[in-house]
Amino acid sequence: MRPRSSSRSAPMRRCVRGFTLAAVVGGVMLFALAPRVASATAMYGPHPQVGTGSSMAPHAPVEVPVSPELKKVLEGLLCQCGCNLDAYQCQQTMTCDVSTAMWDQAALMVDQEGKTPEQALEAFAADYGEYVLAAPMKRGFNLVAWVLPFTALGLGAVVLAIALRRLRPRALAPAGDTATQVDQRYLDQLERELREDG
Amino acid sequence: MTGIGRLALVLALGSATWSAVVGFIGARRGLRAATRTAEGGLRAAAFALSVAAFALFYALVTRDFSLEYVASYTSRSLSLFYTLGAFWAGQAGSLLLWAWVLALYGAVVLRQNRIRNRDLMPYVVSVIAVVLAFFTFLVVFLSNPFTSSGVTPADGAGLNPLLQNYGQWIHPVTLYAGYVGFTVPFAFAVAALATGNLGDVWIRTVRKWSLWSWLLLTVGVMFGARWAYVELGWGGFWGWDPVENASLLPWLTGTAYLHSVMIQEKRGMLKVWNVFLIVATFALSIFGTFLTRSGVISSVHSFSESSIGPFLILAVAVIVLGSGALIVWRLPELRGDDRIDAFVSRESSFLLNNLILLGMAFTVFWGTVFPLVAEAVRGVKVSVGGPFFEGMMTPLAVALLALAGLCPLLAWRKASARNVRRNFKGPAIAGALGAVGLLLLSRGRHLGADVVLAMSIFVAATIVQEFWRGLRARRSTRGESWGRSFVNLFSRNPRRYGGYLIHLGVVILLTGVAINASYKVEKRLSAVAVGQSAQVGGYTVTFEDMQTEDTPERSTVIGFFRIRDADGKDLGVVRSEKSFYATQEQPSTEVGIRSTPMADIYIILTTPDVQKRIAAVSYLINPGMYWVWLGGLVVVAGGVIVGWPQRRRREEPREVLDATEELVAVGTDA
Numbered sequence: 042m043r044p045r046s047s048s049r050s051a052p053m054r055r056c057v058r059g060f061t062l063a064a065v066v067g068g069v070m071l072f073a074l075a076p077r078v079a080s081a082t083a084m085y086g087p088h089p090q091v092g093t094g095s096s097m098a099p100h101a102p103v104e105v106p107v108s109p110e111l112k113k114v115l116e117g118l119l120c121q122c123g124c125n126l127d128a129y130q131c132q133q134t135m136t137c138d139v140s141t142a143m144w145d146q147a148a149l150m151v152d153q154e155g156k157t158p159e160q161a162l163e164a165f166a167a168d169y170g171e172y173v174l175a176a177p178m179k180r181g182f183n184l185v186a187w188v189l190p191f192t193a194l195g196l197g198a199v200v201l202a203i204a205l206r207r208l209r210p211r212a213l214a215p216a217g218d219t220a221t222q223v224d225q226r227y228l229d230q231l232e233r234e235l236r237e238d239g
Numbered sequence: 240m241t242g243i244g245r246l247a248l249v250l251a252l253g254s255a256t257w258s259a260v261v262g263f264i265g266a267r268r269g270l271r272a273a274t275r276t277a278e279g280g281l282r283a284a285a286f287a288l289s290v291a292a293f294a295l296f297y298a299l300v301t302r303d304f305s306l307e308y309v310a311s312y313t314s315r316s317l318s319l320f321y322t323l324g325a326f327w328a329g330q331a332g333s334l335l336l337w338a339w340v341l342a343l344y345g346a347v348v349l350r351q352n353r354i355r356n357r358d359l360m361p362y363v364v365s366v367i368a369v370v371l372a373f374f375t376f377l378v379v380f381l382s383n384p385f386t387s388s389g390v391t392p393a394d395g396a397g398l399n400p401l402l403q404n405y406g407q408w409i410h411p412v413t414l415y416a417g418y419v420g421f422t423v424p425f426a427f428a429v430a431a432l433a434t435g436n437l438g439d440v441w442i443r444t445v446r447k448w449s450l451w452s453w454l455l456l457t458v459g460v461m462f463g464a465r466w467a468y469v470e471l472g473w474g475g476f477w478g479w480d481p482v483e484n485a486s487l488l489p490w491l492t493g494t495a496y497l498h499s500v501m502i503q504e505k506r507g508m509l510k511v512w513n514v515f516l517i518v519a520t521f522a523l524s525i526f527g528t529f530l531t532r533s534g535v536i537s538s539v540h541s542f543s544e545s546s547i548g549p550f551l552i553l554a555v556a557v558i559v560l561g562s563g564a565l566i567v568w569r570l571p572e573l574r575g576d577d578r579i580d581a582f583v584s585r586e587s588s589f590l591l592n593n594l595i596l597l598g599m600a601f602t603v604f605w606g607t608v609f610p611l612v613a614e615a616v617r618g619v620k621v622s623v624g625g626p627f628f629e630g631m632m633t634p635l636a637v638a639l640l641a642l643a644g645l646c647p648l649l650a651w652r653k654a655s656a657r658n659v660r661r662n663f664k665g666p667a668i669a670g671a672l673g674a675v676g677l678l679l680l681s682r683g684r685h686l687g688a689d690v691v692l693a694m695s696i697f698v699a700a701t702i703v704q705e706f707w708r709g710l711r712a713r714r715s716t717r718g719e720s721w722g723r724s725f726v727n728l729f730s731r732n733p734r735r736y737g738g739y740l741i742h743l744g745v746v747i748l749l750t751g752v753a754i755n756a757s758y759k760v761e762k763r764l765s766a767v768a769v770g771q772s773a774q775v776g777g778y779t780v781t782f783e784d785m786q787t788e789d790t791p792e793r794s795t796v797i798g799f800f801r802i803r804d805a806d807g808k809d810l811g812v813v814r815s816e817k818s819f820y821a822t823q824e825q826p827s828t829e830v831g832i833r834s835t836p837m838a839d840i841y842i843i844l845t846t847p848d849v850q851k852r853i854a855a856v857s858y859l860i861n862p863g864m865y866w867v868w869l870g871g872l873v874v875v876a877g878g879v880i881v882g883w884p885q886r887r888r889r890e891e892p893r894e895v896l897d898a899t900e901e902l903v904a905v906g907t908d909a
Contacts, residue, residue, distance in 0.1 A: 116625070126471075134471060176622070176626035
């Protein structure tokens with residue numbers, strides 16, 4: 042016979058089943074996510090620094106997600122730690138706190154707030170000043186930076202064209218075919234050599 | 240030795256100043272005795288600076304920490320290799336190197352011109368002596384490597400970890416040797432302007448000086464790029480840093496000069512332009528030193544900032560204004576018998592080449608100084624970095640590449656329609672076929688790279704065609720074997736075929752750059768445990784082990800990575816390091832590179848955790864890098880062939896070489 046108490050334990054069993062299920066699911070989730078959690082708390086870049094997380098090693102290397110948009114933003118930002126590299130490059134080699142913060146901020150803007158790279162760069166310029174941008178914005182006085190080299194090149198081309206026109210004699214002397222001139226020189230050379238050999 | 244070093248510097252300054260003043264008086268009044276005295280002064284300065292340089296080497300090797308310079312850049316544990324290289328690790332030593340190399344160059348110029356160019360030499364000596372006196376003044380009064388420490392420390396601060404690379408012995412030295420070398424063509428240009436001897440004599444005299452200076456600058460720039468690639472550890476090789484740009488500026492104008500001077504030699508044209516280019520190249524060399532040393536624009540080379548900037552920018556102003564005034568004064572005589580016979584000719588294509596090179600130089604200059612301009616105009620700080628320069632320079636580089644293929648195929652004076660058809664048919668077909676093939680392969684996803692690669696095929700085909708015609712011409716006229724003909728092409732006409740080799744090097748280099756820019760693969764891993772593998776770009780990289788090495792100066796974590804290709808073939812183990820220095824805030828990176836013609840596997844150990852045996856690592860597959868360095872080597876090889884001293888061959892006089900050259904150029908050999 043089953044003890045009487047068993048009927049009273051039905052809610053308890055449901056409770057135990059629930060806890061068991063929750064424990065299994067939680068365990069599986071923890072098991073699956075543990076490496077990410079460990080790495081996210083342990084490693085570099087947009088995440089906190091070494092040595093603060095779980096001692097459990099990940100089962101597979103954990104890749105840092107870098108969307109093309111995020112990369113574009115990071116490559117458009119000059120790290121402010123004094124390394125003179127862009128934020129993406131600095132993270133790759135120096136991993137300073139400044140570029141880490143910039144990475145986090147850029148990821149927030151692009152991946153979560155859905156800003157375009159241009160909007161994100163604008164927001165950075167508003168926060169840090171224009172100096173943070175790796176290239177000047179194409180507006181206002183900064184346009185001079187972008188336009189002047191090609192303007193100078195265009196002017197140079199015009200000057201060159203005028204110079205070529207002016208340097209070209211109006212009526213060409215009968216210069217003859219260059220090839221013919223060279224042929225003559227070559228024949229002269231051959232004759233000289235034959236004389237020397239002879 | 241320290242006292243001897245100090246005394247030698249003072250004597251060098253006195254000798255150089257004496258040489259400059261007396262040389263100028265001798266030049267103006269035509270006093271031969273004064274000129275000889277000035278030459279003696281220059282030799283004395285060279286000797287005194289050599290003594291000072293050896294004194295500094297001695298102080299470095301003996302760890303004489305009573306000298307501030309030695310205490311700042313060396314330490315007892317620093318190897319002899321880097322201890323000697325610390326000579327130019329700081330500003331004082333670098334300036335001494337500048338002055339020393341210039342003084343030695345001056346002595347060589349005196350030796351070369353004992354008999355010839357006696358009309359130009361008084362001014363040449365004066366100009367070299369003025370430049371030498373200026374740099375020696377900076378060394379003696381503003382940045383003296385023999386300055387006492389005050390209190391002698393027990394040990395020195397050591398060398399900046401970034402400078403502890405074999406490149407320390409090549410990059411700064413060759414760069415300086417190139418910068419300084421342009422003083423000699425500049426001195427001859429000023430002498431030609433001052434004396435009115437504006438013919439080809441000075442141009443021919445400085446031909447080798449210009450070429451070797453350019454070549455040394457090329458080596459310096461290439462090694463700088465290589466250094467950045469292996470030491471800075473961001474996976475790239477050119478960051479458009481202001482100081483990198485500073486080295487590129489004289490290189491670009493120097494390249495323009497080396498092309499345009501050929502027109503003056505062949506046709507007696509462009510005298511004003513060539514003088515302008517020489518002056519610009521020298522002024523930009525000093526400007527480069529100013530950018531490196533002034534710290535006026537932030538740079539990764541900020542370890543070399545100081546207060547001598549105003550003196551250097553003043554020197555640039557004097558050079559530009561003084562030379563400009565001389566050019567204007569001589570303008571009527573410089574304007575000579577300039578005649579362009581046809582728009583389609585080698586002369587006009589060289590002019591176009593000059594336009595693009597100057598356009599590139601102006602773009603680099605403008606981008607580099609724009610932060611200063613913007614701050615002056617708007618009071619707002621801006622930065623100009625990679626995105627600006629890459630966007631602006633890429634189309635210009637492609638145009639220059641195209642001209643590298645076009646120029647050599649056009650005849651001097653006038654390229655006839657027949658000449659154009661004959662010379663361009665083959666390469667144009669090769670380029671077009673290449674373009675179609677590349678587009679099919681890439682499916683239009685890398686259009687930029689496809690354009691560059693198709694252009695490279697075209698240029699390479701023109702070069703191959705030129706070699707083929709040269710070989711055939713030699714075989715038919717001389718009956719030589721293929722091998723003998725090939726060697727003789729270089730030995731009998733090094734300038735022409737060495738030049739082609741330089742173009743081929745540029746083609747290879749740009750091909751590598753284009754492939755790298757378009758096909759790079761990156762994988763950033765925030766956590767890799769020892770023993771774990773990752774797939775990247777068809778390779779499997781296994782993090783096999785992590786070890787530490789501790790020295791009194793630094794603690795180094797070394798990661799060992801085994802690489803296997805797609806077929807599982809073991810490509811070996813690469814080590815990547817991170818060093819933490821007691822005296823440095825930022826750690827230093829030593830990337831692991833496995834280089835193959837297909838791609839470099841580039842491993843950066845970003846953040847290691849030794850206790851947990853886990854690390855953040857970046858894996859990069861960098862295709863084309865092998866070709867970048869190979870291209871640089873080919874450029875240098877071509878430059879050495881062109882610049883190698885030649886004995887005139889009696890059996891094959893110059894005019895005969897010229898005739899054969901033109902014969903090949905117009906394609907009449909078939």
